[in-house]
Amino acid sequence: MLTALWALEMKAVSSVEPSHLVRSLTGAILGCGGWVLSRGASDTGRVTIFFEFERQACVEMYSLLVASGIELSQSGHIRFTELCQCTRNQSSDCGAEIASVDLEIQTIPLKSPGRVRSAGGGLPGEAA
Numbered sequence: 805m806l807t808a809l810w811a812l813e814m815k816a817v818s819s820v821e822p823s824h825l826v827r828s829l830t831g832a833i834l835g836c837g838g839w840v841l842s843r844g845a846s847d848t849g850r851v852t853i854f855f856e857f858e859r860q861a862c863v864e865m866y867s868l869l870v871a872s873g874i875e876l877s878q879s880g881h882i883r884f885t886e887l888c889q890c891t892r893n894q895s896s897d898c899g900a901e902i903a904s905v906d907l908e909i910q911t912i913p914l915k916s917p918g919r920v921r922s923a924g925g926g927l928p929g930e931a932a
Contacts, residue, residue, distance in 0.1 A: 810903035814880035
């Protein structure tokens, strides 16, 4: 039985709607050969996804996270970069090993910029 030698806990933020984010990330992870072990979204907009993958797919997994519209924390970027570099340097020894990611994403609703017009017809602070 293979054990996850790389167990990453990461935090991120995103402006993507939670249920859409869960569906798109799940599909992308599965499409890259990963396994989604648990996933969910709370009423507060917090999305959690726990997944695993073979280390030989670490660059693809890192790329899909970045491309999905989430912003990983600095430590998340550093840990994933370390995983990718270590895997590349030891690919013949560890490519089939399993890495796991416990990802917590706080979604933030997009706010449309309110364009309030002043009495003069322009935006506040604009010269007439």
